[in-house]
Amino acid sequence: MITSTKFSKNKVLRANEYSPPYHALRDLGLVGAQLEGMDFSGYSLRGVNFSNANLRRVNFTEADLTGANFTRADLSLSVLQRANCTDTTFDGADLTQSYGRGALFYRASMTYCMLRRVTYKNAFFLDCNLEGADFAQGFFVGSKFNGCRKRYMKNADPSKPGGPVYTWYLRPGGGPPRYEPAPQYIPYNVSVTGSLSVQENAARKKLT
Amino acid sequence: MRAQQSTLLRIQFLENDIQNYKADMAKLEDANEIVLMQDKIRDRETRIDENKQWLRALETDPEWGKLVETDGSYLPKMPTFRTEKEMERALENPESWYEEDENEDVQHQMATREMVHRSHNELALQRMDGEGPIATDTDVDAGEA
Numbered sequence: 001m002i003t004s005t006k007f008s009k010n011k012v013l014r015a016n017e018y019s020p021p022y023h024a025l026r027d028l029g030l031v032g033a034q035l036e037g038m039d040f041s042g043y044s045l046r047g048v049n050f051s052n053a054n055l056r057r058v059n060f061t062e063a064d065l066t067g068a069n070f071t072r073a074d075l076s077l078s079v080l081q082r083a084n085c086t087d088t089t090f091d092g093a094d095l096t097q098s099y100g101r102g103a104l105f106y107r108a109s110m111t112y113c114m115l116r117r118v119t120y121k122n123a124f125f126l127d128c129n130l131e132g133a134d135f136a137q138g139f140f141v142g143s144k145f146n147g148c149r150k151r152y153m154k155n156a157d158p159s160k161p162g163g164p165v166y167t168w169y170l171r172p173g174g175g176p177p178r179y180e181p182a183p184q185y186i187p188y189n190v191s192v193t194g195s196l197s198v199q200e201n202a203a204r205k206k207l208t
Numbered sequence: 209m210r211a212q213q214s215t216l217l218r219i220q221f222l223e224n225d226i227q228n229y230k231a232d233m234a235k236l237e238d239a240n241e242i243v244l245m246q247d248k249i250r251d252r253e254t255r256i257d258e259n260k261q262w263l264r265a266l267e268t269d270p271e272w273g274k275l276v277e278t279d280g281s282y283l284p285k286m287p288t289f290r291t292e293k294e295m296e297r298a299l300e301n302p303e304s305w306y307e308e309d310e311n312e313d314v315q316h317q318m319a320t321r322e323m324v325h326r327s328h329n330e331l332a333l334q335r336m337d338g339e340g341p342i343a344t345d346t347d348v349d350a351g352e353a
Contacts, residue, residue, distance in 0.1 A: 104299070124302065126295075140287075143287065144287055144288055144289050145288055146288045148286075150278055150279060150283050150286070151281050152281060153281075156283055156286070157273065159272055166286060167287070172320055173324065180265045181265045181269035183264070183268055185268070189287050
């Protein structure tokens, strides 16, 4: 097991450079590892133990994080865009300001996980354990929360100041969105400006 | 309806507070105390504005801010998939935004809004390229000059 290891970018196997490409980092122990700013996009990181690791600004775009363990890891400013987080553990992890557009959290354990000021548009939380999770100022438009345990959740009320955003209220003729209902404004639970090159959709996959 | 009534009541109480403070302020002579009283009045006015905003939100969506008892604690309603079919389709492509069982009017509004945005975007791009109406008006052809 590798602990407290400082990786350089060259030492980590890139998925597309070696064959077979995946599972190079499968079931690896990276407890307390210093991995700040690493790029794991497209990697298969099944069962990797990232407990207590420093994963600030790490890129997990389209990574397979099935069964990975991020207990008390620092994932602030990380990118979990379209990542597969099935059976992943985020207990006590700090996901502050992370970006997880289109990420899938299935049966993930996220107790007392910090999701402050995150952008998780179209992310799906299915059968997750969100007990005590902090949703302060999170952005969850298009996200769905089916079958989740929500006890002791903090700042999950969108009507309170500092609460998350689940719905946009838009005027049909255009204009900026509102985060609270208003006359003549239509609630949208989905992203409607998909094919446009505005900032919020810059990372969106092109629609077919 | 109950939430609206309580909000109206709160506004009434705050207005009464302001009236009382104004009456008290008329009797005061110390400048510092007058300033403190003015601060209190301003605070109540801000709260009235907030409550009026809340009332406007409640008129549009009566369930805004309503908490539901889940797992022994009161939590807000969070968005969920309504059908299995919707979930399957979303898992296939998380970025798909047309919902099959969505109201037709809403779908139409969404399409209209996208069209408006698209035209704005094209206009902006034209201007950035220097081929738009603003750039052409200001451009002077060197050959003609």
